[in-house]
Amino acid sequence: MTRHLTAGRETAPSRPGHEPPRKDPGRPRRGWPTSVSGVLARLLVAGLLGGIGILAASPLAAARSWTGLAVVAVATAAALFVYLSPRRPAAKYLIPTTFLILAFQIFPVVYTMSLAVTNFGDGHLGGKQDAITAIETASVQRTPGSAEFRLTVAERDGELVFLLADPARGLLYAGDGTGLRKLAPSDVTLGPDGRVAAAEGHEVLTVAQAAARTGEITELTVPVPGGAIRSQGLSRAYQGTAALRYEKSCDCVEGDGVVYRADPEQGRFTAADGTALPQGWKVTVGTDNLTSALTDPRVRGDVLGVFGWNVFFAVGVVVLTAALGIAVALALHHPAMRAVRLYRTLIILPYAMPAFAMLLVWRDMFNTDFGLINWLLDTRVDWLGTPSTARASVLLAQLWLGFPYMFLVATGALQAIPSDVQEAAQVDGAGPWQRFRHVTLPLLLLSLAPLLVSSLAFNFNNFNGIFLITSGGPFPADDPAVGATDLLITYTYRMAFGQQGAQYGLAAAMSIYVYLIVAVLSIVSFRRTRAFKEVDR
């Protein structure tokens, strides 16, 4: 049987590689079970790990993705090694967590940080060559005398393909978003109208199928040297010439008498008068994003305002929910109270309702014209329309969602406070208020502290709580980038995925700041709430 007694004992911490020498030479190797079932179980798990590795690897091998294959191989080998090695008993239990955290926490965070030093965003999504192709194809215009084709729309592996017949020269092509390929006449059947009726490896769309995808067909441009082929209707295509053309010698784009020079720092082509082409490419901008949040006066003003409200919101929600939760728990905590169970069941109900849906319901209850609040108060206030009422509204909704849980935990904590403490205070002559202020409340807060801390961290980034009610609004007329109820996280979200041009690089930099704030917040507060002592237990 396995024995890792030293590993589990506090007084004699085991260190890998420093195991005490074995006393019993008749025993098998440390770490391997002796019973048949034990060995079988271990072989089964090892086989399972290997099997998962092979299953995961086979599509990668088929796709010749060597990097992916290497990752899978290393991961499987590491898992097998840890599981079969007798040395590190703790590591076995940590394998799943480690893999999950690496894949879904660490990789995304590192990737985000790497984007933060780029100008990644709308108009800066790909490489320079992609930008040049995009510029040239976007500027394609039909010129008199340009080549014409008979078009058949087909599909290959789910992607649209243009099958083109050039009757004048008797040539056949297949073209898609990546370029033009010649087709061998032996693979193609021509129809009576000179169009391709069938082609090897392609599935020709019927007129109805093609009509349903007209939008995609109109969008599709097949790049060819010096221009591109586009469709005109569903049965004809033409080759147009690009009005803008990239010149390698000057690293610039020329057209209509204007020269747009490549600007490697901004990742775009700029003309002498300062106008830039909309399609650019991704370049590293260094720490520009990180510093502009602190130095650019407009961004800095926005961020400071948002940060102030964010702190107010998080603290406000915690204080309000805790105060109401504790107050009700105290009100119900009396031996002579009747119907406590009924009250408790009803007060818990908001916690059972789906939060995302109830936030949307709150949004509609604040509606000016037919919301419940205005109906109850017989007013016509535009609650979500002015900054102060909108802020009060999101706080009220959050209070409603959050206080039942506080109440539940406070009830449990109250019952856990021993009555002799109360009695001792009473004997010492403390009045009811003094007993509450100096005995009950401190004990209650002590036991609620971890919950208050996690509630603070959660509400600091309470995306749904804001986004589903106000979406960050109301927005001032002169600055649509920042609204009165915006938290840092909704502000950043709009920056990254908003309608007015995604600036993902800047948003990634912002999210690093948000991350640092929350990380520091949780470290500091966990340090204060004894959690770190447990680390050393």
Place this chain on the structure above:
Amino acid sequence: MRGGLALRHLTALLVTLFALLPILFVVSAALNPLGTLSSTTLIPAGAGTGNARRLFTTTSFWTWYGNSITISALTALTSVTVSALSAYAFSRFRFRGRRTGLVALLVIQAFPQFLAIVPLYVIFSTVSDHWPAFGLNSVWGVVLLYVGGQVGVNTWLIKSFFDSIPRELDEAMLIDGASHHQAFLRVILPLSAPILAISALLVFIATINEFLIASVFLTGDDSRTLAVGLYGLIAGERNSTFGMFAVGTLLTAIPTVAVFQFLQRYIVHGLTAGSVKG
């Protein structure tokens, strides 16, 4: 004393009213025969099942419902299993990097996962190309993503409970010749039922309410969850679909309440155990 009791009842009544008003509003909207927001009052003018019928026939509501329950239950189960394993390692073993690991879990999970949606999307589109069963629009893909986002918090929660179980109990088993697995399965896990229940419940509720990640990764009509589907219902035209939305909201509360009831015997104990330590 009489006055004190009356004051207690008054407080409790007022707070109960505050807790119930929005729910009453939703119930009333669900029953409202007109099914619009503008005609909804606190006390329903009439009662009809028209909203429910409209919801079931014009949308894929039950598909969303099934997806939500499958995803939330799988996430809760997987998350508790994985977190309990690592919590056991952190609670009962002493190894190099233990302290770093614990602090790292705490710090890493402070990063809001959905801000990393672009990298996550990159991962998932790669995965979709090779293993469609775990890629975009797949149940297991988002389940693993959710578990990865919550495993740190849950490890901490469960570990602090494991720490409160006297070591003598499992050490006695080890001395008797049992393996760590046996000590974990037969001593630690049964004694930790309350915290495992509360942790599963919290993950279940968080997952069924999750909107943003689901709205990016589960876009196919067959793979949508309740949050995405119901949001879509009132995203555009709010007024006329409010009754259907209210019916959906009430039905969404059922699994939460059911899980809550099912785990209730552990919960009051577990809630305090999760927060009241030592």
